[in-house]
Amino acid sequence: xxxxxxxxxxxxxxxxxxxxxxxxxxxxxxxxxxxxxxxxxxxxxxxxxxxxxxxxxxxxxxxxxxxxxxxxxxxxxxxxxxxxxxxxxxxxxxxxxxxxxxxxxxxxxxx
Amino acid sequence: xxxxxxxxxxxxxxxxxxxxxxxxxxxxxxxxxxxxxxxxxxxxxxxxxxxxxxxxxxxxxxxxxxxxxxxxxxxxxxxxxxxxxxxxxxxxxxxxxxxxxxxxxxxxxxxxxxxx
Numbered sequence: 001x002x003x004x005x006x007x008x009x010x011x012x013x014x015x016x017x018x019x020x021x022x023x024x025x026x027x028x029x030x031x032x033x034x035x036x037x038x039x040x041x042x043x044x045x046x047x048x049x050x051x052x053x054x055x056x057x058x059x060x061x062x063x064x065x066x067x068x069x070x071x072x073x074x075x076x077x078x079x080x081x082x083x084x085x086x087x088x089x090x091x092x093x094x095x096x097x098x099x100x101x102x103x104x105x106x107x108x109x110x111x
Numbered sequence: 112x113x114x115x116x117x118x119x120x121x122x123x124x125x126x127x128x129x130x131x132x133x134x135x136x137x138x139x140x141x142x143x144x145x146x147x148x149x150x151x152x153x154x155x156x157x158x159x160x161x162x163x164x165x166x167x168x169x170x171x172x173x174x175x176x177x178x179x180x181x182x183x184x185x186x187x188x189x190x191x192x193x194x195x196x197x198x199x200x201x202x203x204x205x206x207x208x209x210x211x212x213x214x215x216x217x218x219x220x221x222x223x224x225x226x227x
Contacts, residue, residue, distance in 0.1 A: 030214060031214055033214075033215065035218075040202070040221070040223070041220055041221060042115075042117075042204055042218040042219050042220040042221045043155070043204070043206075043218040044218070045215060045216070045217070045218075048214065048215055088154060088155070092214045097143055097160060097208075098145070098157055098160060099145075099157070099216060100157075101154045101155045101156075101157075102154060103153070103154045104153075104154050106152075
């Protein structure tokens, strides 16, 4: 069952602006991951943050994790039109092989 | 590296027929493979988890007799939708991992199934 909830559900910004998406979850986790999905395509893994980490960077992506609040955020800086996609968080529980996906945020970056 | 392919990318079939979707890990051995279903503008719902050589573990509410999963080798898993109905129309995505506890999964490009 889904445990992640992303907000906002949809986000529309201009190129060059920053985009912030949030994810909340319910159970204890081993790690949390963010994925991107272009329309009608498969998912691309963006970044994984472990439960003992608080912040992680990868290029223009910055992910934070607050296990006390059971929440994470994904920040995309200096967004580009090519960043237009749906973004999903997914949680992995300790000892379980499955990922549980959130509902996703649809990001539209206008030129 | 870590490329997963799916075939076919799109399939249209008539109600009552069966459809087989293949998922292959191209450059690694997939200890674990997963099948997801995604409805338009919704998230991924896990259908089942399969380990090579053993029976798949289905999520609650997924009919194992309708969605047959075979993970016959470390690079190939198949999903067969038997006696397909229009409500089975969906986007099916597989993922694979080289680990038993696959904290990171590599996703295929998905298969769009339309049942008429």
